[in-house]
Amino acid sequence: MDYHSPYFFGYLLGVIHTLGIVAALHALFTVRTAQGAIAWAMSLLFIPYLTLIPYLIFGARSFSAYIKARRQANREMHVAMADLNWRPWVEEALAARESNSYKALRAMPKLGRTPCLANNQVQLLINGKATFEAIFQAIEAAQDTVLIQFFIIHDDIIGQEMQQLLLRKAAEGVRIFVLYDQVGSHALPARYSQVLREGGVAIHAFTTRRGWFNRFQVNFRNHRKIVVSDGLVGFLGGLNVGDEYLGGNPRLSPWRDTHLQVSGPVLACLQESFAEDWYWATRTLPPLILQDSYPDDGVLCQVLASGPADSQETCALFFLEAIHSATQRIWITSPYFIPDEAVFAALRLAVLRGVDVRVLIPARPDHRVVYAATTLFAFEAVRAGVRMFRYQPGFVHQKVVLVDDEVSAIGSANLDNRSFRLNFEVMLLTIDRAFADEVEHMLLDDFIHAREISPEESHDTHHLQKLGMRIARLISPIL
Template sequence: MGKLSYVNLALQLIFVANLVAAVITVFKEKREIAATWAWLLVLVLLPIIGFILYLFVGKKLPRNQIYDIRTQQQMGIDQLVKLQKEQWNEKELLPADEMSDTAREMVHLFLETDSAILTKHNHVEIIIDGQEKFRRLFADVKNAKDHIHVEYYTFYNDKIGNEFLHLLEEKARQGVKVRVIYDSFGSRGTTKRFFERLEKLGGEAESFFGGHHSFSNFRLNYRDHRKLVIIDGQIGYIGGFNVGDQYLGRSPKFGYWRDTHLRVVGNVAEAMQSRFFMDWNATVPQRRVDYQENYFPLIHRQGNTSIQIVSSGPDNEVQKIKLGYIKMINNATEYVLIQTPYLIPDDSLLEALSLAAFSGVKVKIMIPAKPDHAFVYRATQYYAKALLENNVEIYRYNNGFLHSKTLVVDGKIASVGSANMDYRSFKLNFEVNAFLYDQELSTQLRTIFENDMLHSTKLTIADFNAQSYWLKFKQYFSRLLSPIL
């Protein structure tokens, strides 16, 4: 047997061994079929490299970690959930003259799937500019008297990050209880040392899951993508803005940063507080926080908005935020307006959007004009074209980077939060959204969308057909990997 024959035999054996290892690796963990085939493609086409990627991105959460998250009790919420379910059955929670049938169904959906209480009489302000968001947030933090709870995917060690940290340090020095949860991967460059002075002054800061779920644990998925601030159990912030200079338009790469955030005052802070404590107790079980009245103060009527705070993540097989999106889209009769930086819908969401558009509902989706993640953006372009072919209108926002995550239906119901319109937000990341049952706020969000259209280009099939073959190939290839992006 010649030398070339030995080489060919060796290559064949390596290929077979890699294929067998790939099949065993992918199929030993329960996952969706699309994700299974996507990982199989990566492992087969990229020997060795594919397995390294799988170590960092593909491994699922250990069962014991999921169990720890699931068993966190919703502080002060459990009995209220039970009462609201009884009231809903008796039609006392939502009288017919207060809410539409669609809203009633949405409320029941989230009560059943997420134990998300309906909070009424809240005051809500929509913030779409980073400078305004931090101006309002800093003012509220300065006025804090009892506690400040902060949870961000990104908390950068940059100018605005240090300004925020120094403000938190000053409040801790004054005796206000400060707790911070940050995601170690989303906050690249920010280490435990960054928060040393805060902790010396009595504050606490922990990366999500602490050392058990860090970069060193070979897992880049299952990140804490939530953005929450709760002040004195009365004021809350929720939406798309993180903490970093780029969110104030200071990054030359992105330019102006267009996002959507909510400042809320009222009983909704109780639901946000509960979410924060579940995440805190899962992250720092040795410093678990139990129910205290000062964390859940009695709040009198602040406004007219009814809200549910809905969470989703890999701790539960039910994709609650996605179900809410689909319910809203399926019940739309006039229009659906969506802003998302990443448009990678699964089959169920793709069908819902297409069905609505084919049924005469005006479906409009706005995406960025520039990428922050190359593969994700190419997949977004692929699905934008696919939806365009199904009567959906696609707009490309040109005035900087669009990071807003909003959904508005018929001027009646809206959602604002951290969840993007993609697999990662629905299955892999820990997310939180506010679902708003308020015509005035929904109309405001519609107006904001229409103003953004003035800075956008309405895409056509001709725009996609004019793209180079290489760009089209990257879009098709990225689409194949979309379940794991």
């Protein structure tokens, strides 16, 4: 065959466009949201040269078999847990019904798979230094079992410090279980895990499926960050294990993030979330520890673990419920602001109700396409009356929601489609006036260090920048 013949290139273009049409039809039948299906289908029809290979890698699988398998694994795990008499919340759950603020979140009792529990203690951990000092101190004090789960673990200074701590505790006889996401931690060398295994630490990667393509599969990632030490103290929030979370990346430094330290009955739910993911990875249950008694007072808390195998779109519905329930204010911090139509409409309706709606986003990009899409959504939100702020000192990565006077939520979920429908996430919902005041003071300090986006700013944006933002928005449902 003459590869230089114009007929060859004609046939090649015809084959590519035919494959693009087939892939576009496949996207219409398999992509979970209408926006995502349209984004894939249109790009595959008109620019298959650029999008066909990314679709084959990132979007070609419906993963219905995976979702069924994950749900089956969860059922098997809970059957195995039934033998442990795992019922820590019977009396505590009743106290949650006495809270008017929790009653305002009318869907939460059914939306969350775990109940709202009383008698918990919660502490804000602001930025990396405070977070890792508290986590390492809790691990150091462990006598029995430590559960650790992160989306990203790096083999850098903080990663090696954690490795040495875990090896030392394992040598003391503490049972340690570490779970990391295979794609999020793609840069983690195999030697890092091997050293831990040789030292007696149980460590596994969370994978969607086996195979070479899994390295590039960005869907259905485990984005949760959980640490539980001896069933006594737990942690969750936005920070992963890496030097950049301590300001090690000059381009994004100082890194602004928030984590939580929590103790009380709600740790049972946090351990249960870890157990589901560990069971999926290993088909075994990790040790789960319940305390004999808890304090008689404390914060109402509910763990909201969400993921693509949920019967409902738990994460997206949580944001909708939080926004719709707000009567005075709804303040949100997220590194990525790519709301779907329902969430964006809820924010606009909140503005029309007279609610103080504020969203804090980064002033620096870590992913330029996502940043461009975020900017366009931010401009549209400002025109709708939402107060949008860009954090100036460094990159803001925290995921925080504050509703009215008592309700807050902090965890791993971003305000984007990936967290809404494609990632496994975990948030801690808290209902307490004193703790909400602490979150308010933290966010007010963040707003002081932020610049509010004006309605005129979008008009001053260069036309080429506007074009880039609109292209980014077209593909935003699949970002």
